[in-house]
Amino acid sequence: MPHAGAPISRRALLAQGAGIVVFTLAGGAASQARASAAPPDAADDAFGMLVDLTECIGCRSCVYACQEVNGWRGDPERPEPDGEQWTAVREVAVPGHPDEVRYVRTQCFHCLDPACASACPVAALRKTPDGPVAYEADRCIGCRYCMVACPFHIPRYQWDRALPLVAKCAFCARRLAAGEIPACAEACPTGATLFGKRSELVAQARRRIREHPDRYVDRIYGAVEAGGTSWLYLSDVPFEKLGFPAVGASAPGEFTRPVMAKVPAVALGVAGLMAAVRWLEGGREAGEAGRPPAGKEREP
């Protein structure tokens, strides 16, 4: 018994609902497929770097070498890295000992599970199996979410350019691929910057702390910070007093990945709930109108 101006039939509604479900499932499946590609583990044979602050004499050979290799210009005395300079040496007075200074070298820490890579919407930043966190400039849209995400405040922006890019230490990825070692490690005259397999560097750092407990604070900065970093630091002054950021042991990506994994379920749940409410409401309206529910209208 067809009615003029009847509400949307339940059959039509079900079909539409099914369409939405299929659409969402397809999207969800696609994203789940990608999501299963977990970030690279702390591959023990990946490269790392050990910076021993007790051995740094502040000569800035590393900064000059970095500038030469990467073709940047700028003042090597700058205390912080910026859009033109990927590594920098900062002079910090030791608290309580005004005459003493330490030279703190700052650059990308090349996290094992990098927040920037997990934040970047276009995968311009990613962790390579060798160790470097690589930046693919051609993909970058300039949203600067990587800068918000990085717990070490590392990615810098080329603020003075009309079409800027993100800038940070590349861990001389190209030199590594060619079998060379990073320019800064090669240039360091005292061995304050050591290049090697990360696992060996961790062992080396532990040995130094064990053999000279009077010389070092009992901590390897980067061993666990933000899920662990490829660059490790040893110091005789507590790291917080040298301006190292207080970073917990969880990689920041661990806080967003579970939420992203729920996206398909939330999408489906909301769409399903809305379709169910609409179905019930449609029945109520039809019932109020003193007619059989709309779904039965086409039955003989």
Next chain:
Amino acid sequence: MKELAQHAAPGTMVLRGLSERVASIGWGRLVLWAVALSGAAAMVYRLGWGLGASTNLSDDWPWGWWIAVDVMGGVALAAGAFVVAAWVHVFGRHRYEVLAKPAVLTGFLGYLMVVVGLLMDIGRPYRIWHPIVMWQPHSVMFEVAWCVMCYTTVLALEFSPVAFEGLGWRRAARRVRRAIVPLVILGVMFSTLHQSSLGSLLLIAPYRMNPLWYSPLLPVFYFASAVAAGLATVQLEASAAGRFYGHRVGSALMEGLSRGLVWVLVLNAALRVADWVVRGTGPWMGPVTLESALAAAEVGLGMLVPAALLAVRSLRRRSAVRLWAAWMVVAGVLMNRIDSSLVAMRQSASSAYWPSVLEFVVTAGIIAGGMLAYDCVARHWPLFEAAAEPTPERAAAEHHRKTVEAPAS
């Protein structure tokens, strides 16, 4: 007028012509045009000279006013579209249909404004399409990009019947209207994801943000407060439409909205306070700081006071009280977006940030442009009229009224 003009000197004629022209455009529109054009000029400068030259952003403050207000705030204020559309087309509250079309238009224009804001903010605007083909599904920003694209499309479709009718394309309008329910359901889905994902964006900064705002519940807070902001925006917009276009909505509807808003606000405040208690933080802990004052104001002035005002029936009946409450809610949610995405980062920044004049001018220009677009639609297309072809469920309600309630006539 013409006879008079014949006797006047040419100079006077020009002046009079100009003043007539101004009178016909209206001072309000003239101001909006001036602000919008200044905004456009500022945008040209921003695109030509770059972010560093036009904003006060820095490596310490990679995100600033545009992200906090134009994007995070703009999206929250555009939430009225999905709330009202769902209330009408999913929950079957057809009384509220008069509010749906303007709310959907506001949402659509709101999202277009967000896109303009985003284009200004990203360093390489011509690459805005990259997330379509370059995927990183762990990234919350990737979800944000997709939700903006999908939901803006859905809003365009939800609004299109008004445009089609304005253009005289009856059949196209009818076709879209037939699909309104699944469209609205898709809209609710994308809105839920998008409103919450803006909060999820900040989840990646646990070591940088003030614990007054950093919470694992950020996505829930952002969603719940967007519902409040959307309902309040619909109130303000309906009042403006009554004043400027003579489209008066019955006060019973406005009171109904206000009653709903009370529940949403109470839920919002309860969530925030419970979260503070569980995590052992809250503005009542420790000395008064800028952060604690702002967090207290968000919940107190932005949620509890308007909720209290609207909960009292005699106060709720007064339109002035409803408007005051709506303004407080909107201000509270905007403040929350600024606080959580900027003020909360202050503790980990080594320098201060205050937006440049150009950042304000661009924002004002985008808002003025949106208002001009709304005005243009309201004057030329049937935004406030009942649809020439009612939606099927609306037709059923009409049918019901005619046959059951008044069969004698």
